[in-house]
Amino acid sequence: MSDAASATTEPLTKADFQSDQDSRWCPGCGDYAILSTVQKVMPDLGVPREEIVFISGIGCSSRFPYYMNTYGFHTIHGRAPTFATGLKLARPELTVFLVTGDGDSLSIGGNHLLHILRRNVDVKILLFNNRIYGLTKGQYSPTSEQGKVTKSSPAGSTDYPINPVLFALGAEATFVARTVDRNVPHMEMVLKRAAKHRGSALVEIYQNCNVFNDGAFKYLTERATKIDTELVVKNGEPLVFGPIDDRKGFVIRGTKTEIVKLGSVPDEDLWVYDETDPVGAGILARFDHPNFPVPIGVFLDIDRPNFSESMVVQEEQSIAKKGPGDIKELFLRGQTWDV
């Protein structure tokens, strides 16, 4: 349905994806690293710039489209998935990214996130999780930990936080991953994997809001602690973490997972990760600091017919059966009479 042939001949570079607008995030905000990484990854997708659309909701992260030299749509709070769904309905061939935050996607927009995932709309969702409301200046968010003291929760938040990865798995997403703003190579890998997936992809990106929630993921980004808290998930390999002299893995007993020292159990008893297994992904998604190391990487990558593909199939079937619609013939359907 593209109205013009692609004009792109030279290979694109990162600079081709930088718009002329100055970013307006706070200095030091994790969003900068994410923007830069996304711009860097874009040329590798092999998609012409004009075929790419960034859609966002409202919040700090949702300014993202303004800084991308692609098509962009900064919509309303929580509703970005609905716009993305409609766009894919009209234009299945476009590559659509959705940028959202924890408040945008899991509070006001929780319903839409659920539905875009279960419908498997072919949209790549980058969920910047900073566990705080930044743009409205520091209220607790749906991913803030219980007891969080903020301007709107002076005695500590009583709300139990939601885990975006678990939410996505519950919504029957076909691709779910997590990465961290400070781990650029990992982020690159995850973004490329997500872009390749045919269907909806949810990528949770731990993002530091240095103004209102600085150090929320310090345990995962600081050199001193990272080695014990980071669990890099690799498909087909045993899940292992810890310093080289104290590597640990996991053994699943019943529905419980036990941390074991490598060598303390036979190697074949270790949990070897299978990213096509939604049940395993569900177990892994519950690993969290401080009881468990925090998994980053691809939790799930499975194939299921996606929304726009199924819709196009039905449309073609209908045309094959009834012919391309004819308005005049439609008018004459049923009972008519002449005067």
Next chain:
Amino acid sequence: MSETVAPPPPEASAKPHHTVEFAVVRFAGDSGDGMQLTGQQFAIETAFAGNDLVTLPDFPAEIRAPAGTLYGVSSFQIQFGSGKVWTHGDKVDVLIVMNPAAFKVHLPDLKPSGILIVNTDAFTKSNLAKAGYDASPLVDETLKGSYRVFEVPLSKLTREALAETGLAHRDAERSKNIFALGIVSWLYDRPLAPTRTLLESKFGKKPQILEANLLALDAGHRYAEATELFTEYYRVEPAELEKGTYRSISGNQALAWGLLAAARASGRPMVYGAYPITPASDLLHELANHKNFRVRTFQAEDEISAIGATIGASFGGALGVCGTSGPGLALKGEALGLAVMVELPLVVVNVQRGGPSTGLPTKTEQSDLLQAFYGRNGECPLVILAPRTPSDCFTMAYEAARISIRYMTPVLLLSDGYLATGSEPWKLPDLAALKPVEFNLATDPETFQPYARDAETLARPWAIPGTPGLEHRVGGLEKKHITGNVNYEPDNHDLMTRLREEKVKRVQREIPPIEVVGDQSGQVLVIGWGSTYGAISAAIEESREAGLKVGHVHLRHLNPLPADLLDVIGRFERVLVPEINRGQLVRLLRAEFAIPAVGFNRVRGMPLRLPELVEAIETVARGEPLPTKDTAAEAFAGGQGVRSGDAEGNGGWMRDAFQQLWGLDRSGGNGASEG
């Protein structure tokens, strides 16, 4: 019924007949009795007979209300005639009641000496009790003195007629509505062929049920001819209608087809997003059936998603359309604001129903006009159109889509429950004669600016993803004039606010000169909008026959209003605005033109009643205030703070204000009392 006795009976019947000009028939029964199907089919037969007609389906909000109860009664009314028919009719000539509850609810609407056909088999002890009767009201002698009562054991007769089919009694009795249709078809000399065709297409795959219904139809017809109960039948000569091919169409169907036609004419695909809501769901059902037209329907997770998806589709170059009813429109407010800001095409259909809140889901009302105008944050103008008859829904849906694409603006189309479910004969339009759907699709990166405007329409270019070199960003933040970059400068915001307003105003250029029906100048100008068209037209005819100088303007463009409206208003002494709300258009007209327009307002969930309307016109023509029946004050007799006085907005304080406003009192008071 004006009757003339004509001697020679047609072949079909050996009995004598009367010729009548108009007739009103109402089928009433339990929700499960199939009254809607029966009524609709009688309407089709009537259309085939060449009459003009208007219908009113009325059904409960409950899907299967408990059988036999008063609130489970469903009815279908039709007025047809050899002359122009404007409304479904107030009082009925023939009332068919299938049970005691229907009898109780509907008898008050039967004309004196009207025909009452009663299914006596349903007058059982338990059904009588459910309708609140101790004993059968049919034995009451005064009933027989007031009406022509035909007691027909419908269930038994249907059972007997279907004895050969081998159907169980219960199943056989299901066809009693079709038996009744046979009777009424005989009574008005309607052709049965269209009903046979319908039954064949509906039950083609269930031969036993098809046979049962065909038998019941013929049996009903034969019974009416044979029984001594009916000594005569009625004929209604064909009306003089424009030549052409006709079909019956409901408002929702016409809306769907108008949108399809517009999408076709634009060459753009259409995306229709909706969340199920009464009475708009039929739009979704209809369009979902037309995938081969490349209409992509989306049943969203909620009302907000439905509009979000359609705006997303419009951003992608499709015609985005969403349909809803009042409560859904309330939820769409924020997204509508975004559509105004990003200036993309979008058609939002609101099939209005009784409100506020859940209100009266299956009843009609015109109470979302102010919501359409003002139900959003910020200065948020959009185009508002309103069809006036079921078939006009086709024209106005096409127009809504055309304007929306041409001006890159959301258009709100206000239909209502009465238009949506009502049907009328529709002369098939000449597709080639429809206006082309024009738009400015940007392709040139050298000259492209996201918010550069067309000098005539002020529309910005439609720059759709996939076009190389036009990569740009839009959003809900204020835009810089021309470049479209985010901008917070005071003067720019002021300018952009005015530009958005002016763009909507330019749509005035699309509106043809106002056609005043009736007198072109005179005592009263009646201004209406939407589904009150028929009732007002009929009232105007009656008032003019009574010697009043009355004109009628029925607005289909509400925002912007036609440029020549004030000129027309100036030709009349007074302005009356009848609406099925508490005075919304009248408020807008007063505010826009500073005129003392008078409102006539009823919110009964039903179309306006003709006699009341005629009386209102006469009263206003005399320069008197409309008599006030302040039911709110009455309900709290003792004056608990309810301000009595003129609830129609014509009270003393307002009169004084208007007289001040106008300096002197034109022609004796412009709707204000001279008391």
